[in-house]
Amino acid sequence: MKLFVVSTPIGNLKDITLRAIETLKEVDFIICEDTRVTGNLLKHYDISKELISLNAxxxxxxxxxxxxKILTGKSAALVSDSGTPTISDPGNRLISEAIKNQIEVIAIPGASAVVAALSISGLPTDSFVFEGFLPQKKGRQKKLKQLSEEERTIVLYESVYRIEKLLDELIEHMPERYTVVCRELTKKFEECWRGYPADIKSMLSVKTIKGEFVIIIAPKNWKQ
Structure with missing residues (x-):
């Protein structure tokens, strides 16, 4: 009885480990967010498995x-649409229940947008706080105010629909904090913008923006 937590590419399909491919071929079934997305990945690597969707x-x-199903002796792999499962993605409850039922949980590490963005940010990485997606409404301003006092590097996720709103909020709460905004990491149109929030907003305003974003914000009082 084993549950493998398998990291998948965050964009470029080549960013998958040999061990991940081997695991996906060997398990009895695969648990995923969207069967269509995972189906495309499996087709690329000529893998045919039963897929079970598990999402919010x-x-x-x-x-x-x-x-x-796992307790009957089956082995399973948990994947997300991209990157490392359970990191701002569904799956935590599944892992918790597996542990309660004495199912062995094994990590198959690989791509993660958080780590990828941090690695190219040029900002301190010895200590950071990952907040994922900020609350859309209730508690959002309170969280931003708290983060404005943060003395560690801050990592956020944001969607194309709210990136301009977030930059406006950073201009209000953290105007002097050096920021790196990464879009479509590992994909064909990967881009990174660096500077203060107002500078980055000006850069983005002249472009047609799509995709998902990782935002890295410098610690309070950090200087280049």
Whole structure:
């Protein structure tokens, strides 16, 4: 009875480990966010497996059936649409229930947008705080105010629909904090913008922006 937590590419399909491919070929079934997305990855590597979707909308209905399936002696792999599962993605409840049921949980590490962005940011990486997606409404301003006093590097995720709003908020709460905004990491149109929030907003305003973003914000009082 084993549950493998398998990292998949965050964009470039070549960014998958040999061990991840081997694991996906050997398990009895694969748990994923979106069967279409994972199906495309498996097709690329000529892998055919039973796929079971597990996401924020169906987790409560499917969770215990998946655990029961593993307890019959099956092995399973948990993947997300991209990157390392459970990092701002579904799966934490599944891992917790697996541990409660004495199912062995094994990490198959690989790509992570957090680590990829940090590695090229040029900002301190010895200590950082990862906040993922900020609350969309309730508690958002309170969180931003707290982060404005943060003395560690800050890592955020943001969607194309709210990136301009976030930059406006950084201009209000952290105007003098050096910031790196990365878009579409590892993909064909990967881009990074560096500077203060107002500078980056000006750079983005002249472009047609798509994709997902990782935002790295310098610690309070950090200087280049």
């Amino acid at each position: 909308f169906n987790e409560s209905q499917k969770l215990f059936n998946i655990i029961e």
